[in-house]
Amino acid sequence: CPPISNMTTKFRLYAIFSLLIGLMIFLIVLGIASARLINDRINTIVIDHNRKTELLAQMLSAARERTMLLHGYLLIDDPFERDEQSLKLDIFASKFANARIQLLNMNLNFEETKLLEKQGELTGIALTLQRQVTALVQEDKFGEAATILLEKAVPAQDAVLKELDKLINLENKASLE
Numbered sequence: 001c002p003p004i005s006n007m008t009t010k011f012r013l014y015a016i017f018s019l020l021i022g023l024m025i026f027l028i029v030l031g032i033a034s035a036r037l038i039n040d041r042i043n044t045i046v047i048d049h050n051r052k053t054e055l056l057a058q059m060l061s062a063a064r065e066r067t068m069l070l071h072g073y074l075l076i077d078d079p080f081e082r083d084e085q086s087l088k089l090d091i092f093a094s095k096f097a098n099a100r101i102q103l104l105n106m107n108l109n110f111e112e113t114k115l116l117e118k119q120g121e122l123t124g125i126a127l128t129l130q131r132q133v134t135a136l137v138q139e140d141k142f143g144e145a146a147t148i149l150l151e152k153a154v155p156a157q158d159a160v161l162k163e164l165d166k167l168i169n170l171e172n173k174a175s176l177e
Contacts, residue, residue, distance in 0.1 A: 048106065049175035053168055055103045060164045062096035063123075067157050070130055073137055074146055086134060093127070111170060119163035126156035 069089050076082045104116065129152050136145035 046175055049171050052103060052106060052112075053171045053175070055099045055106075056164055056168045056171065058099040059096050059103075060161060060168070062092045062099065063157060063160055063164070066092045066096070066130065067154065070133060070149060070153065073134060074142060074149065076137075082137065089130075089134070096123075112167065115163060115167050115170065119160060119167070122156065122160045122163055126153065126160050129153035129156050 066089055069085060069092065073082065073085050073089070076085055100116075100120075108116065129148060133145045133149045133153055136142075136148065
C-alpha cells in the first residue's frame with residue numbers, strides 16, 4: 001500500500017470541508033425556505049380567521065341594531081317616520097345578510113358550518129317575528145306588537161346572538177391555536 005502524500009491528505013480535507021460547508025449552506029437555505037412557507041401559511045390562516053371574526057362582528061352589530069330600532073319602532077306614531085325607520089331596519093337586515101353570505105362563501109370547517117346552519121334557522125324565526133311586530137305596528141296594534149316583541153321576538157333574537165357569540169368564540173380559539 002503506497003503511502004499517502006501530504007498533498008493528497010490536504011486535498012481530501014479541503015474536499016470534505018467544502019462538502020460540509022456546502023451541506024450546511026443547503027440546510028440553512030432549506031430551513032429558511034421551510035420557515036417562510038410555514039410563516040406564510042400561518043399568516044393566511046390568521047387572516048382567514050380574522051376575516052371570519054370581522055364578518056361575525058358585523059352580523060352581531062346589525063342584529064343588535066335591528067333589535068334597538070324595533071323597540072323604537074313601537075314608539076313612532078307618524079307613518080312617515082315609521083317608513084324611515086322601516087328603511088333602517090331593512091338596511092341592517094341587508095348588512096346582516098351580506099356579511100352572512102360572505103362568511104358562507106369562505107372555507108368553513110364542519111363545526112362552523114353547523115353553527116351557521118343553526119344560526120340561520122334561528123334568524124329565520126326571529127325575522128318572522130320581527131316582521132309580525134312591524135306589521136302590527138302598521139295596523140296601529142301597538143299592544144299586540146309590544147307583546148310579541150318582548151315575549152317572542154327579543155328572545156328569538158337573543159338566541160341568534162348566542163349562536164353568533166359561539167361562532168366568534170370558535171374563531172378566536174382557532175386563531176389562537
